[in-house]
Amino acid sequence: MSKPPSNLAALDKRYVWHPFTQMREWMATEPLVIESGKGAVLRDVNGREYLDANSSIWTNLHGHAHPAINRAITKQLGKIAHSSALGLANEPASLLAGKLCERARLPKVFFSDDGSTAMEVALKLAYEFARRKRGLKRPRFLSLEGAYHGDTVGAVSLGHIDLFHKAYSGLLFETDRVMAPYCYRCPFNRAKPERADARTYRKCKWECTGEVAKAFEEKKRADGEGFAAMVVEPLMQGAAGMIPQPQGWLRDVADIARANGAQLIADEVMTGFKRASRTLVASHAEGVTPDYLALAKGLTCGYLPMAATLTTNEVFEAFLGEYSEFKTFFHGHSFTANQLGSAAALASLKLLENDRDRLALETAMAAEAKALWDSPFVGDVRQAGVAMGVELARDWTTREPFNVEERAGIRVCEAMARRGVLTRPIGSVVVIMPPFCTTRRQARKIFAALHESIDEVLGRGR
Secondary structure, eight states, X not given: OOOOHHHHHHHHHHHOOOTTOOHHHHHTSOOOOEEEEEBTEEEETTSOEEEETTHHHHTOSSOBTOHHHHHHHHHHHTTOSOOOOSSOXXXXXXXXXXXXXXXXXXXXXXXXXXXXXXXXXXXXXXXXXXXXXXXOSXXXXXXXXXXXXXXXXXXXXXXXXXXXXXXXXXGOOOOEEEXXXXXXXXXXXXXXXXXXXXXXXXXXXXXXXXXXXXXXXXXXXXXXXXXXXEEXXXXXXXXXXXXXXXXXXXXXXXXXXXXXXXXXXXXXXXXXXXXXXXXXXXXXXXXXXXXXXXXXGGGTTTSSOOEEEEXXXXXXXXXXXOGGGTXXXXXXXXXXXXXXXXXXXXXXHHHTTOOHHHHHHHHHHHHHHGGGGGSTTXXXXXXXXXXXXXXXXXXXXXXXXXXXXXXXXXXXXXHHHHTTEEOOEETTEEEEOOOTTOOHHHHHHHHHHHHHHXXXXXXXXX
């Protein structure tokens, strides 16, 4: 017999510690307890429905309780749920590996559990490859300002968001940072603010790529070694504030890295599986195939924790040798290549062959977002595929930001929840990233709720 709603909320408050959540505030509010979901709709224990405008933290591609994925998992449950990948193979993981490698244009895949572990695998492989093949004594990595690549220690070391990472500085190894192509707030962008995505009216000389080239030159001049690898989120930086890259940026920095003997690590935990582009692998939209490709989130569409790190034969062969040489990649996870996750991923890949819903949503989001420019508190609206960030500003004509203490993004998202739309902000950036199955009518409701919530929380302005 299920517990009544009030009891569930009380149990949560008493026992559960939530991620990225100030628990003092959480304890003072009534938690929203989700009971079920169908398509783009979530339902709480009180029977109220909400549109899932952030795909349950960027994981859900096809909608909740999708019948094809449900069937695939149920069928696999009738055989086996999980067996070890240490010394054993299994059918669905082998089939999934073949499909991922074929579509990613990379010949080897290492399975793990989530985005952080996928990046940890890439980092360890790149570190050891640089030592074994390039002879680097102390391999170092270059990543972008505002980077977030996960919460394991290695992944945190690649990150440059002080709010998330500074507290753990004593645990981390040093990495270098270089400016991100944040057109809206770029110090080199001489364009005055307009009512459009800043990438479309920027005035610059591609100083952002020049800074990348400069970082490589300075590193090589300083120690003669250069960087082991550069780490990027292709097409859009997620946790940095939904920052999309201008067309051509990824291709240029990939060329710069390789001209300097460095490898490229593509963190597509959020951007992959057609979330940020019309290609399965976001890097391919720029004609780039990375040396390491990290996938998670959309891999199983939020059904089960699973991730994958794909790489080249050259990297794979650097770990081959006699048993006594101990060249083995000593890294693993208990649930690596589990059958249920693999079954869900195979079903999702099949669904991704049909682009109709996704293309319709991409078009709908672009169309519905146009009305947001009417608000004087909307500074930038930036979209990559079916991922969008709406940056709130105190004054759009000057790009003046809101102070953290004002909690502008949080308050707007709380107002959206009261209107039946759920999402989470990144500072003053409201994220809109619904499942691909979201209809035009549902998209209209999402953006209407956002517009109305901005008016309610920040006012209608001048």
